[in-house]
Amino acid sequence: MSGAEAIASGAIAAGLRFFAGYPITPSTEIAEILSIKLPKVGGSFIQMEDEIASISAIIGASIGGAKSMTATSGPGFSLMMEGLGFACMAEIPIVVANVQRGGPSTGLPTKVGQGDVLQTRWGTHGDHAIIALSPSSVYECFTITVRAFNLAERYRVPVIILTDESVAHMRETVVLPQEGEYEVIDRELPTVPPEWYLPYDRAHGGVAPMASFGSGYRYHITGLTHDAHGFPTSVSEEVDDCIRGQIEKIIFNLDDIVEVEQLYMDDAEIMVVCYGITARAAKEAVEIARSKGIAVGILNLLTIWPFPVQLLQTITEQIRVAIVPEINMGQIIREVKSSVEGRCKVVGINRVDGDNIYPHQILEKISEVLS
């Protein structure tokens, strides 16, 4: 099974009932597979006229109560920034898979890249919080997709599955978890009478229950700053609550949201901070280094945004050097550097020629920092 198939299967397992998309390499397989799977389970698939329409349509479907997603790659992801911001602002759960390819613009359609990491975080305008998860194996494509839906539903926020061409096209023999072996979270629905319903009430943990349109709760949804009723407002306190609230619901729940895989970290003096396909190379490299008695460990960022700042701060007490391999000119390394605040040395391995970072490159960097 390929990574793309695992994402599609994970989505259905998580309860996906609506997909809208526009074909783009290397994400198209996800759409093609879901166009077959969705009608079988009573869900809908539609190929829209462009990516702006695709993300808009999934937001609309989510407002109707359907768990919704789209999948794209760089050029389409750029077009989706508008919708992403709307989903943040109106607090609509959606899942967007971005299968990264190389380069800006049309770039390198058929080859791997990790250049959209910062765009994922800051691509849409204005202050906002977002969640992005990054799988590095076919199995994780499934589990992370399920988690993406769960987080979207729980926090009423867009969640990005930030993957790449290599992971999506990689084929592995996997035994996927069966129904009942993974948790599926559905958004909380209101139980109060409609006249009491506040779609943006922050009183209970910052995330209000979300009524579906047509369910008897008539309310207003807008991309303008709004009050607890959803009505547009420019009153300072209400605006502050609207914007700050959207961000705090994420940053006050980091324990639940942030997931990091740590390997060989107990006694590590060098750590490789990695995500996506580079985590594969890192694991192989670290195993070889360990067999030679080098104290090196791995921090695989399964949650890439919000970035695990605190974890890095505590870990780096024991670390001398952090190595950050990325298929870009250095994006997540900025976060690593700002998190460790000079407590350890941080060095990157960067590649932007459309090829992957290989274990030997990481091993070479390990020897380099040791000497």
Add this chain to the structure above:
Amino acid sequence: MISEKMRKYLRPTKKFPHVWCPGCGIGTIMGAIVRAIDKLKLDADKIVMVSGIGCTSRMPVYLDFNTLHTTHGRALAFSTGLKLARPELHIIVVTGDGDACAIGGNHFIHSARRNIEMTMIVVNNSIYGMTGGQVSPTTPYQAYGTTAKLGNIERPFDICDLAIAAGAIYVGRATCYHSTLMEKLVYDALQKDGFSVIEAIAQCPTFFGRLNDFKNVVEMVNWQKANAVPVKKAEKMSSEELEGKFTIGLLHDVDFPEYTNLYRKLMKRAQGGG
């Protein structure tokens, strides 16, 4: 004055007074829509009003339906997802001429082509109202806008022709002066099983009026009255006689399989049924 009928559909909470300028045509159009809904006795819980961005697109917030104020030009795309997720809902899209035909032009033609059931009401005031009077794709040739101080050199779209060519199954046009006709068109459009479009010609006294030497609202409404030709009458007129005028009434009414119905059939087939 707000009629009793209107009050029934207005949100009881703090949303008045509204944002529209005195004499603006958008309020009249809102009235026609509400009267059509009232006549049809539709369940407010099942009505969704969706809009993009602009003066027109501020309409949903005042009405006590499920209301969705989206991004500029995208109302139809949001509605497409919502309709597929909840086919039982009645979706009414209200949109300005720029919202519908410039930034949202692509969604407009594709929604018409798909024939997904919803009623799109395009408020055509020939200008960008909300941003202060710039030209729009429907500004007449040689008319003035703040971005065309020397006169517009572009050709305008005919919204109804565009809708028909793209595949809308029900298309009509009315003006704020002909608000009874507008109500009738909305009433019929809401019962069509497919994509329906109504062009509602409206006055924007604040920008189009001032920039184009209309003295007041009355003059603008009189212009609507003087230049609108009912479809039947237009059939008997020569193209010279119709120069500078526009037709009003029902322009197109056909039937074609509706998208969500087709999708439901496809779903049955996928599940191994008929």
